[in-house]
Amino acid sequence: MKSATYAAALLLLAAGLWALALGDVLPPQGFQSGAAAEAAVRGEYVAGPTADSLQARRVLGSREPGADPSGHISPDGRFLSYPLWETGGLAVRDLRTGEGHTLVEGDGWGGGAQVAYISRFSPDGTRLAYQWTDLGSNWALRVVDMEDREVREVLPAPTGIRYLDIGSWSPEGEAIAVVLAMEDLSYRLALVDVADGGHSVLRSFDWRAPSHPVFSPDGSWLVYSVAVEDGTGREVRLLARDGSRERTLFRESGPVTIAGWLPDGGPLFYLSGEENGTARLLVLDVEDGRAVGQPREVRSDLWQVGPVGFSRDAFLYVKRTEVPGAHTAGLDPEAGELTTALDPVIPAPSHESTLYMTWAPDSERMAYWSAPMWGAFHDTRLVVRSMATGAERTVDVPLQNVRLLEWSPAEDRLAVVGAGERGRAGVHLVDLQAETLERVPVEVDALLGWSSDGHRLHVSRIGENGDSEGARPIQILSVDPKTGTEEEIHRDRNPDAPALSPRAFAISPDEREMAVARGEAGSGATRIDLISLTGGESREIVRVEPPEGILSAGELAWTPDGRHLVFGVASESEAADEGTTVTLRLVDREAFRVHELASFPGNGQWVFPRVRPDGRAISAAVGRNAFEIWALEGLTGAAVAEENRDAFDGP
Numbered sequence: 001m002k003s004a005t006y007a008a009a010l011l012l013l014a015a016g017l018w019a020l021a022l023g024d025v026l027p028p029q030g031f032q033s034g035a036a037a038e039a040a041v042r043g044e045y046v047a048g049p050t051a052d053s054l055q056a057r058r059v060l061g062s063r064e065p066g067a068d069p070s071g072h073i074s075p076d077g078r079f080l081s082y083p084l085w086e087t088g089g090l091a092v093r094d095l096r097t098g099e100g101h102t103l104v105e106g107d108g109w110g111g112g113a114q115v116a117y118i119s120r121f122s123p124d125g126t127r128l129a130y131q132w133t134d135l136g137s138n139w140a141l142r143v144v145d146m147e148d149r150e151v152r153e154v155l156p157a158p159t160g161i162r163y164l165d166i167g168s169w170s171p172e173g174e175a176i177a178v179v180l181a182m183e184d185l186s187y188r189l190a191l192v193d194v195a196d197g198g199h200s201v202l203r204s205f206d207w208r209a210p211s212h213p214v215f216s217p218d219g220s221w222l223v224y225s226v227a228v229e230d231g232t233g234r235e236v237r238l239l240a241r242d243g244s245r246e247r248t249l250f251r252e253s254g255p256v257t258i259a260g261w262l263p264d265g266g267p268l269f270y271l272s273g274e275e276n277g278t279a280r281l282l283v284l285d286v287e288d289g290r291a292v293g294q295p296r297e298v299r300s301d302l303w304q305v306g307p308v309g310f311s312r313d314a315f316l317y318v319k320r321t322e323v324p325g326a327h328t329a330g331l332d333p334e335a336g337e338l339t340t341a342l343d344p345v346i347p348a349p350s351h352e353s354t355l356y357m358t359w360a361p362d363s364e365r366m367a368y369w370s371a372p373m374w375g376a377f378h379d380t381r382l383v384v385r386s387m388a389t390g391a392e393r394t395v396d397v398p399l400q401n402v403r404l405l406e407w408s409p410a411e412d413r414l415a416v417v418g419a420g421e422r423g424r425a426g427v428h429l430v431d432l433q434a435e436t437l438e439r440v441p442v443e444v445d446a447l448l449g450w451s452s453d454g455h456r457l458h459v460s461r462i463g464e465n466g467d468s469e470g471a472r473p474i475q476i477l478s479v480d481p482k483t484g485t486e487e488e489i490h491r492d493r494n495p496d497a498p499a500l501s502p503r504a505f506a507i508s509p510d511e512r513e514m515a516v517a518r519g520e521a522g523s524g525a526t527r528i529d530l531i532s533l534t535g536g537e538s539r540e541i542v543r544v545e546p547p548e549g550i551l552s553a554g555e556l557a558w559t560p561d562g563r564h565l566v567f568g569v570a571s572e573s574e575a576a577d578e579g580t581t582v583t584l585r586l587v588d589r590e591a592f593r594v595h596e597l598a599s600f601p602g603n604g605q606w607v608f609p610r611v612r613p614d615g616r617a618i619s620a621a622v623g624r625n626a627f628e629i630w631a632l633e634g635l636t637g638a639a640v641a642e643e644n645r646d647a648f649d650g651p
Contacts, residue, residue, distance in 0.1 A: 054298070054299065054632060054633070054634045054635070055632070055633045055634055056630055056631070056632050056633075057630065057631050057633060058628055058629070058630050059080075059095065059316065059628075059629040059630060059631050060080070060093075060628060060629040061628055062321045062322065062626035062627060062628055063579060063626055063627075065082065065091070065093050065100045066080040066081075066082045066092075066093035066100070066629065067082075067318075067626075067627045067628055067629050068082040068083065068318070068627060069306050069308075069318045069627055070082065070083055070117060070118050070119070071083075071119065071308055071318075071629075072119050072120050072121050072128075072308060072309045073121070073308055073309040073310070073311045073316045074092075074121045074125040074311065075121060075123060075124070075125050075263040075310075075311060075312075076125055076311065076312070077095070077311030077312055077314065078094060078095055078096055078125075079092040079093065079094060079095065079121075079125070079146075080092065080093045080095060080308070080316075080629065081119040081121065081128055081130075082119075083115070083116050083117055083119075084102065084106055084116070086106075087105065087106030088106030088114070088115030088116060089102055089103075089104045089105050089106035089115075089116055090102075090103050090104035090116035090119060090128070090130055090144065091103060091104075092128070092146070103128065103144050103146070103149050104116050104130070104142075104144055104149075104151060114132055114133065114134055114138075115132070115133060115134075116130050116131065116132060116142075117130065117131040117132075117133055118130065118131045118165070118166055119131075119166075120166050120167075120168060120169060120176070121169075121309070122169050122173045123169055123170075123171050123172070123173050123263070124173060125146070126145065126146050126147065127143050127144065127145055127146060127173070128143065128144050128146065129141060129142070129143050129154070129166055129169065129176050129194075130142055130143075130144065130166070131164060131166065132153070133157075138157040139157055139161065139163055139164035140153055140155060140156050140157040140164070141153075141154045141155035141164060141166065141176065141178065141192060142154060143194060153197075154176070154192060154194055154197050155178075155192050155197050155199060156197075158180065158199075160182055160183050161180050161181060161182055161183065162181045162182065162183055163180075163181040164178055164179070164180055164181075165178060165179040165181070166178055167179060167212065167213035167214060167222070167224070168213065168214045168215050168260065169194075169215070170191075170215050170219050170241075171215060171217060171218065171219040172219060173194065174193065174194055174195065175191045175192060175193055175194060176191070176192045176194060177189070177190070177191055177192075177213040177214075177215065177222055178190050178191075178192055178199075178213075179209065179210055179211075179213060181209065185207050185424060185425075186204065186205060186206055186207065187204070187205040187206075187207075187208070187209045187210060188201045188203070188204055188205070189201070189202050189203045189204075189205070189210050189213055189222070189224065189239070190202060191241070200243075201243075202222070202239060202241075202242075202243035203239060203243055203246070205226065207424070208226050208227045208229070209226070209227075210224045210225070210226045211224060211225050211226065211257065211258070212224060212225060212257060212258035212259075212260075212307075213239075213258075214258050214260040214261070215241075216238075216261070216286065217261050217264075217265035217266075219241060220240065220241055220289070221238045221239065221240060221241065221286075221289055222238070222239045222240075222241065223236065223237070223238050223239075223249070223258055223268060223286070224236075224237060224239065224258060225237070225256050225257065225258055225270075228251065233251060233252045233253045233254055233255075233256075234251070234252050234254075234255055234256045235248050235249075235250075235251045235252075236248070236249045236250055236251075236252070236256060236258065236270065237249065238286070238289050240289070245289070247289055247290070249284065249286065249291050250284070250291065250295065252272060254272070254273050255272075255273045256270055256271065256272050256273075257270060257271040257307065258270050259271055259281070259307045259310075259315065260307070260309070260310060261310065262310045262312070262313065262635060262636075263310060263311065263312065264312075266283075266635075266636070267283035267284055267285045267286070268283065268284050268285070268286050269281060269282070269283050269298070269310075269315060269635075270282055270283075270284070271302075271305060271307070279302045279303065279305050280297055280298075280299065280300045280302070281297075281298040281299040281300075281302060281305075281315065281632070282295045282296060282297050282298060283295065283296055283298055284296075298632075298635070299632060302317070302632075303319065305317035305318070305319060305630075306318040306319075308629060310635075311631075313633060313634060313635045313636040314631045314632060314633040314634075314635065315631070315632045315635055316629060316630070316631050316632075317629075317630055317631075317632070318627050318628070318629055318630075319627065319628050319630060320625060320626065320627055321626045321627065321628050322601075322623060322624055322625060322626035323352070323353045323623060323625065324353060324354075324355055324602075324603040324606070324621045324622060324623035324624060324625065325344055325345065325346055325352070325353060325354045325355075325621065325622065325623055326344070326345040326346070326354040326355075326357045326366070326368055326619055326620075326621060326622075327342040327343060327344050327345065327600075327619065327620055327621075327622040328342070328343060328345060328366075328387070328617055328618065328619045329341060329342040329343065329597075329598070329617065329618055330616060330617050331597075331611065331612075331615070331616055331617050331618045332616075333559045333563070333564045333586060333611075333615060336586050336588075336593070336595025336597070337595065337597065338597050338598055338618070339616075342598055342600065342620070342622055344622070345357070345366065345368070345385065345619075346370075352370045352371065353370075353371045354368045354369065354370055354371075354621070355369070355371075355603070355606060355608060355621045356368060356369045356402070356403065356404055356405055356608060357369075357405075357608065357610060357619050357621075358405050358406050358407045358414065358610060359407060359610055359611075359612045359613055359619070360384075360407050360412075360613075361407065361408075361409050361410070361613050362613075363612045363613050363614040363616075363617075364386065364387060364388060365384055365385060365386055365387065366384075366385050366387055366619065367382065367383065367384045367385075367405060367407060367414060368382075368383055368385070368405075369381070369382060369383075369402050369405065370382075370383050371402075380399075380400075380402050381394050382394065382395045382396075382397045382402075382405075382414075382416070382430065383395075384432065395430065395432060395435055396435060397416070397418075397428075397430055397437060398420065398437065399416065399418030399419060399420050399428065399437070400418060400419045400420075401418055401419045401425065402416060402417065402418035403417045403418065403447075404416065404417045404446070404447045404503075405417070405447075406447060406449045406450055407450075408450050408454045409450055409452065409453070409454045409613070410450075410453060410454025410455070411454060412431070412432040412433055413429055413430060413431050413432060414429070414430040414432065415427055415428070415429055415430075415440070415447055415450065415457055415481070416428050416429075416430055416447075417444075417446075417447050420437065420439055424439070426439055426440065426442070426443065426444065427439070427440040427442065427444055427447055427457065427459065427481075428440065429481055440457065440479065440481045440484060441483070441484030442459070442477075442479050442484040442486060443461065444459040444460065444461050444477070444479075445459075445460055445461050445462050445474075445502040446459065446460045446461075446501070446502040446503040446554075447459055447503075448460055448476070448503065448505055448506065448507065449506070449507065451478065451511065452509055452510070452511060455480075456478050456479060456480055456481070457478070457479045457481050458476070458477070458478060458479075458489070458507050459476075459477050459479055460474055460475065460476055460477070460502045460503065460505060461474070461475045461477060461502075462474055462475075462502060463475050463491070473491050473492060473493035474491070474492045474493070474499055474502055474505075475488055475490075475491050475492075476488070476489045476490040476491070476492065476505055476507075476514065477489060489507070489514075489533060490505075490514060490531065490533065492505075492516065494518065495521070496520065496521055497518040497519065497520045497521070497527070497529075498518060498519060498521070499516055499517065499518055499554070500517045500518065500519050500526065500551065500553040500554055501517075501553045501554040502554070503553070503554030503555070504516055504517040504518070504553065504554035504556070505554070505556075506556035506557065506558055506565070507533075508558055508562045508589075509558055509560060509561070509562040510562050511533065512532070512533055512534050513530050513531065513532055513533060513589075514530070514531045514533055515528055515529070515530055515531075515541075515556050515558075515565055516528070516529050516531060517551045517552070517553070517554055517556060517567070519550070519551075523545075524545075524546040525543060525544065525545050525546065526543075526544045526550050526551040527540050527542060527543045527544065527551070528540070528541055528542035528543075528551065528556070528565070528567065528587070529541070530589065541565075541587055541589060541592050542567065542585075542587050542592075542594060544569055547571070548569065548571060549569040549570050549571030549572075549583070550569065550570055550571075551567060551568070551569060551570075552567055552568035552569070552570060552582070552606070552607045552609075553606075555567070555568060555606065555607045555608050555609060556609075557609040557610055557611050557618075558611065559611050559615050560611065560613055560614070560615045561615060562589070563588065563589060563590070564586050564587065564588055564589065565586070565587050565589060566584065566585070566586050566597075566609045566611060566618065567584075567585055567586075567587070567607075567609070568582045568583065568584055568585070568602070568607035568609060568620070569582070569583045569585060570582050570583075570602055570607075571583070579601060579602075579624050579626070580601070580602045580603070580624060581599055581600070581601060581602060582599065582600055582601070582602030582607055582622075583596055583598070583599045584596075584597040584598045584599070584600075584607065584609060584618075584620055585597060597618070600622045600623075601622070601623055601624045602621075602622070602623075602624055603621060603623065603624045603625055606621055607620050607621055608620060608621045
């Protein structure tokens with residue numbers, strides 16, 4: 001079950017992670033004739049010369065080892081890297097034999113555990129660079145040798161950063177481009193010397209993060225994309241290796257993702273998103289730091305693909321075949337059972353993930369975040385749905401990296417968590433009638449809900465001052481959303497049974513007690529404690545022992561009368577291809593009786609149960625993420641015809 005914890009945490013934490021929803025790949029199609037170069041400057045694309053052949057082929061099926069959005073393909077196309085969710089290690093899969101080989105042993109789970117995550121093959125395929133992280137603020141860069149499996153820490157976790165992303169190796173294998181997300185919400189594009197670990201900052205950015213930095217085939221330039229200042233699109237830029245010069249290749253009106261070059265060079269490949277949910281794969285020739293000709297469409301029928309890398313003449317990408325979504329069912333809390341089956345809010349088939357949801361005070365509406373893709377071609381939409389008629393209304397909310405939302409019990413407004421103006425993350429208030437957005441002037445780590453009268457917010461924040469071992473307590477706060485005035489309700493620091501996450505708290509409707517989901521160090525057990533907020537004694541009401549599973553990481557929900565608490569227990573199936581199963585349960589806070597409500601496929605531990613304000617229905621996230629790896633082969637046919645090589649400077 002530790003694997004489910006790890007996988008879910010990483011998928012929600014990593015900046016820019018490709019969590020995808022794709023449809024079936026259509027039969028291959030060719031190019032058509034070219035047009036004026038000026039069209040590329042305006043973001044208008046025309047087809048290029050005819051390809052010899054393009055074939056889409058599935059490489060790995062769902063939940064096979066290596067079918068993962070964080071892996072990378074070796075230049076010779078033989079090995080695919082992937083993290084080991086069960087142990088936190090790093091492995092490669094031999095695509096010729098189907099065998100898996102562990103390169104880095106995981107640190108297991110427990111206090112201060114370190115785990116491997118995103119990885120990138122060196123140009124000669126003999127080494128793998130990878131992130132080594134505690135999933136908090138410690139992100140180091142390490143390199144492992146494919147043959148002798150020797151591990152070397154190239155760049156220890158730099159101070160003052162929130163995240164370290166790996167771009168690509170230089171062609172000679174001497175340097176690695178990385179993006180550093182700083183604590184002040186700014187970004188740095190840097191080069192790390194593989195031999196001595198020294199790193200130099202090539203360019204600093206404000207809140208707009210550079211994405212997918214990739215070396216040019218000759219190693220003279222780095223290409224990357226970045227949002228334009230007004231947020232209306234992205235620019236693709238070339239930055240000299242020494243940081244001395246920078247040029248804009250072109251500008252897109254929407255998101256764009258750099259895919260890179262084939263191992264032997266050729267044109268630059270990149271992905272462009274479309275409003276209808278598809279993605280186009282395009283190529284552009286770049287010589288001596290300048291664009292040559294105009295971008296040409298290679299393929300237009302890919303659904304929001306995520307790059308896994310290039311091998312020979314093939315582009316490997318990941319697509320998501322299963323996606324979790326909001327389901328609802330009738331509930332009888334006194335009997336401890338569901339009165340109807342769990343049904344999806346959005347009828348299947350759907351490629352939209354609806355993990356986060358909340359009920360309106362009138363019990364007739366639901367609001368949820370709808371995400372066709374996390375952090376990629378589409379912005380997340382806030383949807384308000386009538387549960388009686390199915391009518392939906394989309395509310396324009398200019399936020400990114402959205403996570404939670406809670407409907408005020410007193411009025412038509414939502415408290416939501418996301419990154420707003422200039423990338424500032426925090427709690428925001430959405431007025432559903434006026435469709436306005438207002439930031440709450442307080443720094444928090446998680447949103448726990450509203451007070452019963454709707455006048456204050458309950459939030460949590462990791463304290464600044466740690467103990468002698470460096471562990472920091474979690475503060476539970478009551479906040480005035482207008483002024484940001486804080487009142488500490490509770491400070492949680494239990495080294496023997498720490499809270500599973502900053503969201504592992506749920507204050508009862510009468511605000512006299514608080515439930516907290518804990519993990520016990522050493523035993524592997526998880527439990528729910530009721531903590532008195534009025535000076536009374538605390539007590540344990542639920543305990544889950546291995547191998548039964550593990551409590552959902554902080555997703556607890558009270559019934560409106562405060563008599564029952566709903567939670568999830570996630571367990572790993574013995575069959576490797578079946579993934580995680582979640583059991584939704586209900587416990588009586590006084591009698592400690594536990595009732596099983598339903599079991600269903602789950603996305604790690606993320607269940608997000610919510611009880612309707614009238615107490616007669618429940619919602620939860622049902623389903624799991626499953627991925628496939630595909631290869632688009634025959635890309636050597638995308639070479640530029642000589643008659644179309646009209647050079648022009650980018651804008």
